[in-house]
Amino acid sequence: MQACEAAKYNMADYWNIVPGMENALKECFSRAAEAEVTLEFVIPEKDFNNAGKGSSEVKNLLKRLGVDSEVLRRIAVASYEAEINVAAHSIGGKMTSLIYDDMIHIKFEDSGPGIGDIAQAMVPGYSTADDLVREFGFGAGLGLPNIQRNSDALHISSEAGEPTLVEFLIFFA
Amino acid sequence: MTLREIIALLDAEVLNAEADIDCNVPCAFASDLISDILMCTKEPTLLLTGLTNNQVVRLSDMIDLIAIIFVRGKRPLQDVIEMAEERGLPIITTKMTLYRSSGLLFNAGLRSCKI
Numbered sequence: 001m002q003a004c005e006a007a008k009y010n011m012a013d014y015w016n017i018v019p020g021m022e023n024a025l026k027e028c029f030s031r032a033a034e035a036e037v038t039l040e041f042v043i044p045e046k047d048f049n050n051a052g053k054g055s056s057e058v059k060n061l062l063k064r065l066g067v068d069s070e071v072l073r074r075i076a077v078a079s080y081e082a083e084i085n086v087a088a089h090s091i092g093g094k095m096t097s098l099i100y101d102d103m104i105h106i107k108f109e110d111s112g113p114g115i116g117d118i119a120q121a122m123v124p125g126y127s128t129a130d131d132l133v134r135e136f137g138f139g140a141g142l143g144l145p146n147i148q149r150n151s152d153a154l155h156i157s158s159e160a161g162e163p164t165l166v167e168f169l170i171f172f173a
Numbered sequence: 174m175t176l177r178e179i180i181a182l183l184d185a186e187v188l189n190a191e192a193d194i195d196c197n198v199p200c201a202f203a204s205d206l207i208s209d210i211l212m213c214t215k216e217p218t219l220l221l222t223g224l225t226n227n228q229v230v231r232l233s234d235m236i237d238l239i240a241i242i243f244v245r246g247k248r249p250l251q252d253v254i255e256m257a258e259e260r261g262l263p264i265i266t267t268k269m270t271l272y273r274s275s276g277l278l279f280n281a282g283l284r285s286c287k288i
Contacts, residue, residue: 048228056234069237073214076235081211137224142208150214 004033005098006105006153006169015153015169024171025153028103035098035105037061043086043093043110048136051087055079058097062104067172074150075104075170081143082108082166088133090164103152107167116160122148174198174283176240176263179219182281183274185242185267188254192263198239202286203275211236218286221274225249230256230264238262244271 007029009015017025039061041054059076067075079095086093086108093110115121121128122144129139144166148154151168158164176194180187187194202213203221210220210232217237222229225247232238240263243249248266249257257264267274279285 048226052228052231052234056231059234070215073236077211077214080232080235081208084207136226136228137205137207138228140206140208142206142211146208146211 004029004031004035004100004105006167009155015155016148017153018151021152021171025169028100028171033100035100037097037099039097039099041083041095043083043095043108045087045090045092046132047087051084052080054095054097055083058099058104058106062099062172065099071170071172075106078147078150078168078170079106081146082106082168084138085143085166086110088129088138093163102173103169103171105167105169107165110164112161112163114160114162114164115156115158118156118158174278174281176219176265178281179242179278179283180265182277183242183265183267183269185265188248188264188266189258189262191258192240192261194240194263196239196263198283200284200286201275201278202288203271205271207232212288213286215287219283221271221278223247223271225253227253227256229253230260230262233257233260233262240265242267242274244269244274 055076090110096107098105124145125141127139127141133139151170153169155167176196176198198219201219204210205223213236217239219239221242223244230253243266246268
């Protein structure tokens with residue numbers, strides 16, 4: 001048994017942790033744990049007929065496992081926003097969900113073209129969505145803020161011209 | 174307030190005839206932007222919107238929507254109606270605007286969804 005994948009990084013440097021959740025994370029990272037279920041979905045560029053299906057399936061699975069309905073909605077919204085971001089803003093990518101006893105770790109990795117200014121992208125209302133994306137009702141400028149407000153720990157790494165990695169942790173209780 | 178009373182108040186039409194419209198509706202949210210709608214994680218809600226694409230029905234997989242009311246006389250395509258049917262989600266259309274629909278429901282005592 002090895003520690004959960006999220007624990008391999010230096011906690012405070014890597015994760016942007018919601019105040020009050022530090023101890024829960026420390027406790028979780030100190031335990032030996034392997035993901036009980038791992039799910040992977042490919043996210044093609046601009047495929048708005050299918051975008052969101054990965055998040056739906058993860059939510060349905062967690063619902064069957066008995067996760068509380070408000071926690072389920074937080075997980076689904078954070079996941080859906082990140083999935084839509086990959087479809088709307090990247091040339092394609094994938095999402096990987098690692099489900100543990102007491103939390104979920106979801107990673108979104110795309111093939112670029114990256115976020116030039118992450119701090120700016122976190123400002124509610126700021127959007128670089130194109131006309132096609134806006135026609136679907138996306139582009140409110142709340143994607144990353146909605147991920148942040150619903151997750152317990154968040155990591156984003158990206159720069160212009162590079163792939164983007166967005167990953168978050170949400171505890172079930 | 175029941176969904177049936179809301180439909181009468183907005184002079185609205187139910188697009189999936191099988192849907193249960195006798196359910197109780199405690200609150201509502203209105204927006205044409207998907208990420209705005211996704212702020213409703215605290216409780217199940219009625220949604221009023223002008224968006225008619227498949228993603229608006231997919232939202233009900235993420236947050237708990239009691240029903241969707243399309244405003245300004247909008248009607249989704251048949252595949253979107255079918256998606257709603259698969260989910261048992263009542264979808265409704267009214268000729269009224271988003272502002273007027275929301276105002277009438279608010280005056281009738283329907284509160285805002287907690288966000």
